[in-house]
Amino acid sequence: MLKSISISLIALAAAPAVAQTTDSTPADDIVVTASGIAQPRDEVGQAITVIDAGAIERRQSVDIVDLLATTPGVRFNRTGSTGSVAGVSLRGAETTQTLVLIDGVKVNDPSGIGDGYDFGHLLTGNISRIEVLRGSNSVVHGSQAIGGVVSLMTAPPAAGFAASASADYGYSDTLSARADVSGTAGRVSGEIGGAYFRTDGISSAAVGTERDGYKNFAGNARLKVAFSDALSLDLRGYYINADLDYDSFFGAPADSPDVAKLDQYVGYAGLNLGLLDGRFTSRAAVTWLQNDRDYYFVRGTAPDYGYSGTNLRFEYQGVVAPSARAKLIFGYEHERPDYDFFGFGSTDSQRANVDSVYALGIVQPLTGLSLTGGIRHDDHSQFGGATTLGANANYSPNDGATNIRLSYGEGFKAPSLYQLYDAFSGNAALRPERSKSYDVGVDQSLADGRATISLTAFLRNTTDQINFDNATFTYGNIDRTRAKGVEATLALRPVDALNVTASYSYIDARDRSGRPLFDGKRLPRRAEHAVSLSADYDWSFGLSTGATVTLVGDSFDNAANSVRLDGYALAGVRASLPIGQNLELYGRVDNLFDADYATAAGFGTYGRAAYGGVRVSF
Template identity: 30%
Template structure:
């Protein structure tokens, strides 16, 4: 960590002296909006450059801030539920552990970023990201890239990438305030200010969310009557300064903090009124963007820092039978320096190269009845990554991308990953053919390497690996008022890290798995105020060692959304989510379910709006994880003001 910090400070000083302090960013979240509009609908996650969506062979879904607002969603995890190929699993209500599985991959196989900052927690047991505490505040859009992206982003992107991009202020200063409440003693208040000129833009958002919640352990089972409360404070900010026509500087920051009460387990008699999590998460990045030779050479330099401080406290765990307490504390930090150079060689060829240096650290401790029961001293991991990518187009019909990356880690030998994808337009029929092939890898997490508290750590672990490919077709009809598509995917995962039962659950590279399936979608836009969208995913997953289905990944998932604006002031959104049966730790698995959700708004005044939503309108009883509770019918409402 000291090495990377020293290198970062040295490079930052050099960059300032030569006006090379830049960012288009690795996420593209800091690019000029006018340029993006000229390109049409663009995405940045798939290639790390602004690229029109129809020129990308990989599978990408974009969730806009407008869509999130229409559904009145408060958590990012809920916004991801309708994305093809994604399965969102929560162990109870808001604030409980939340996992996202992408195309059958493990939940820690997805790289999660916000404004170029990696959010995956170095101190978590598997190096993944828990979506439990991530709110939708100040989010402009979310880009979901499905399929191995290690050739672009390195470790953690073995299954795909979820890239969150926050709002960029523009126009006169605007203030927004929101207050809403509803079922389970839920309240949320928030305020935001944003604005911008040609030289400076800024946005700042803060919110407080509180709910008494419902029992994390299924309250329909014996002994689970106590609700699990949750508190969350979120602060998000972003600013950019255009120094001159060539140079932009900026900063982004996000903080999540609070407390969530827990239950001991899922199933009967799992209530625990004395156990809770505390969390403090910080993600920040300084960046800049330099353009030379009329924009033909773009350079980016960024320095990012993330910190995740999580604690678990259980007072009188089994009182009065065993009136003792235990605590656990995990601190993970990540410091990353990234440099990227984009060469617009000509209209048909764009080359990208980049260098990254990253340092991860972990400190973990546990106590039982006030006495230390185990400490993981500070452990670190350093990685240097080097990548190259070329984007070629022929006759404005064929768009090919090829990339390769080498990662050098101080804990295991260097690793090479690569990928290639193709998008081919048949303009005469409004058709698009696309395909991609790539390899991925996931470095062992620090806890997997060095855990001594539970005795599962193994410093001899190797990276997990994957081979992924997909192919699909998209079709526009009725003058682009109808769009439909289907994609077949196939993923194979090797060297998966699992606890070996025969050796007291010592972590070893003994797992192998496969996932394949089809993702489909359609969009219908008959006129401006009405849109319909549907998705369906069919997938088969298999543990290649046991032959069993991978748990918590259903074979079938479908969604249907209707968005309708009427009377010039009213807005109604209808969402139907259908999830099929899935395997779980219980041999019978978890039954499928269908949910109906409504949301809407009404403009009382140009500056005052009524907002509301109803979750689980049909009051279905269901589970996402065996033995854990879910929401009954619930209603929420409030006001939003802008001035």
């Protein structure tokens, strides 16, 4: 049933080459997550959704998960106020089986119980592009890409000089502000930006009365130096500092004075070399992730417990293009995830080493046909090796008006350091989780591109899934799951001023472990049905107005399917009005009809809330 959703120095970083576009190649037609290099979308047989800078600005959303929720195949849950723990599931996979990249750097937390990524602290302030790849893809991305990949990118430097800023204010004393400056001078280009968010929030516990406030500062920077036409240096960095009041989740959620603080550092430094007139390119890079989480039972005291996860990676990628119709991508990666814990009278520190090699071939044997296939092997210092395969095809018989897609992907997820080595529940004999994913889809463009319809059917089987074994009180490879479903999207532009997008996804994700209490039950917090509809209209006098409606079906909060989460419908409206060439006023109302709903049992969600602000750009 459906019912009425200390500022510190920024670490240097850079990402693998982000797609460069020309006037004849729109950014939306280029994707990088499928193979790790920039590709036209009609060469890719996998299901990918792009949320570009224009869409992010129009929607005015603060949380990344609110944007992702309108994407087919995505389900999310959040435990209360803005900043609270939020997980994203792709096609019914576990939230820990979603691989997350920021500017090409893996940011899944090595100190998390399952190496998952907490989307709660990831706001839209300095994100300009999101790619969502659905389906297993460990050949390119390694561990954790069982459900798929969410890749987030900051804005590239402007060709000349550009600056922009925005600020808005609204419900619950919420202030959001951002600014960035970028430019290019000769062979040097760079960008620096910052975003600040503050709110009194809501009670994270649904039964609570005390508001849980939140503060978030995010900074990003990049620098590119082209020493010659063939050789360049990329440096990029991303930093998040967050401070959250939250309600205790030990037992039923209830008001409490608990506090969580986060410092997240993301860094990349890489050299890019092109030889033989671009037919052979190389990228060598070092990346760094550090995720420090401290928890306090009472603000103002010393932290009661905390976690620190770090991941140092070395990456080499080579691309050989002997002709315009063939590419070979190959690479080597070494990473060393570290896990540290303190609290409750004890400390723990663990680490692992992972070495990986992969190769991926992309060929176009016939006009309109693109074939991709690859293999990867990962060697883990604890459990040994994991080999994965993948292949996909895209065929267009009519110059891109119709695209028929086929995809097969294998995925694996290494056990987390916590699951392997925790003193009380760890199991050093754990094997990696494995998956096999199948897709078939078609994209059809109509009316000279004013309408596009996409349909995809998928199936994924996951084995050796890790869960807590109540018989041994340790983690074990005890789960098998299956997810199948259909995704559909529609994009319409009947007139130049009107844009309409709609998506629907059906996901049947079930336990197949054979355990009597759970076998055949739906996986928790994964609704079968979800629909999203967005429309934006640009009026002749400059005003832009828009609305988004999202409907999510019933789900269950637990594996035994005994706690139901009712479906819900959310509506939001927005508007913006330019004042001259450099100034714009904007505003939105979220949850317009004040729907009462939950994405996790016992945790609160926002009611009707209004916000307004101003943007400037130069």
